Amino acid sequence: MDAAAALAELKELSPQLDAIVLLDRGGQVEAATVAEGAAAAVGRAAAALVRCAEAVARDLGRDQVAQLQAATPEGSVFAVLDEQRLAVATTDSDPTVGLVFYDLKTLLRKLAPSPAGGDA
Amino acid sequence: MWLSLLLATGSVLGTLVYRRRSARRRRRVDVYFADGSMLALEYGAPDADSMLASAGEILAALR
Numbered sequence: 001m002d003a004a005a006a007l008a009e010l011k012e013l014s015p016q017l018d019a020i021v022l023l024d025r026g027g028q029v030e031a032a033t034v035a036e037g038a039a040a041a042v043g044r045a046a047a048a049l050v051r052c053a054e055a056v057a058r059d060l061g062r063d064q065v066a067q068l069q070a071a072t073p074e075g076s077v078f079a080v081l082d083e084q085r086l087a088v089a090t091t092d093s094d095p096t097v098g099l100v101f102y103d104l105k106t107l108l109r110k111l112a113p114s115p116a117g118g119d120a
Numbered sequence: 121m122w123l124s125l126l127l128a129t130g131s132v133l134g135t136l137v138y139r140r141r142s143a144r145r146r147r148r149v150d151v152y153f154a155d156g157s158m159l160a161l162e163y164g165a166p167d168a169d170s171m172l173a174s175a176g177e178i179l180a181a182l183r
Binding site: 034041042049052053063065069072074075 | 146147150167172176182
């Protein structure tokens with residue numbers, strides 16, 4: 001499935017998501033529901049956010065970061081990671097946290113490369 | 121009359137203090153790890169502050 005189409009579908013299904021940006025693990029924007037300039041700024045800040053979370057994980061001897069939520073009175077920022085991508089979404093200040101994470105994980109699963117077929 | 125004024129002032133000040141504390145409570149970062157564990161970082165912790173700053177940049181970029 002095309003990344004832009006997947007984002008558009010998710011935006012339609014999940015009204016509590018204000019903006020969604022899909023990045024590769026290097027912070028480059030693959031698709032977004034916002035303008036290019038804003039998406040690039042989000043990419044840079046999201047990459048910094050994840051790097052900081054990963055540094056915390058390393059310092060505390062924790063496992064890899066899978067997802068995070070940064071909650072502020074102005075709204076929340078959610079980030080879900082897999083091996084290839086980072087999905088970032090923003091919501092208002094009172095989101096249904098579990099649902100947002102579920103939706104973003106589903107997005108990444110849809111875009112993940114399919115496993116190669118087994119031997120016949 | 122003075123008692124009423126005192127009560128009104130106290131109510132306003134109390135509301136302002138409560139709202140400020142509530143706002144701070146709503147600033148936090150929850151990090152979830154691949155093993156299923158979670159770490160909650162509250163506003164004021166050094167790592168939380170830098171992550172919250174990045175989150176603020178994201179929200180500002182999308183306004």
